[in-house]
Every structure is written in structure tokens, then in C-alpha cells.
Amino acid sequence: MMDDRILQRLAAEQPLQSLTSKELQAATLLVTRDPRPKPCRAWVRFGPNAVQVEAVVVVWNDVACGIQFTVGNRDLHCWVWANAVSPLEHWSSSH
Secondary structure (H helix, E strand, O other), rough: OHHHHHHHHHHHHHEOOOOOOHHHHHOOOOOOEEEEEEEEEEEEEEEEEEEEEEEEEEEEEOOEEEEEEEEEEEEEEEEEHHEEEEEEEEEEEOO
């Protein structure tokens, strides 16, 4: 995991990237919202920088997960490819 100070600097200097509606196939794939978000580690990008963060999966479809995480005092959220997410505990679903 990345040092919090480095992560805060990256988040301040570069925009958090998220998958596009086209990448999410939003027009054709159903989305599932989880009433109990699942803890995970996920690869995200701030500009060109890929970093792994501890997050929770709050929504998903067949190809991607919507995650939420905190950097400093900012709550951030984005969509990432499903294979960029690793569960922190056993969860039963097809993420």
C-alpha cells in the first residue's frame, strides 16, 4: 500500500480517473448497488499514476466496480475494471 502522504500529494496534483459510460457499457449492463459495501483493495489512477488503495465496493456490473475511498479528509469515488479489485474478506458475488 502507498504511503498516505504520497497518496494525498498525488490526489491533490492529478485528477482521479474513472471509467467512461461507454467502457461501463452503461446502456446495456445492469448495475447492482450493495446495501453493505464490501472492503477491498483496488487499483486507481490519479493522472498517469496507478496506485492501490483500500476502498469499499458500493456498486458493480459485469465488467466494473464502483468504489469509494478516502484520501486525507476527501471521500472519493470512481469506477474501475472489476479485475482491478481484490476483496479484503470473503464476499459472495461475481465481482
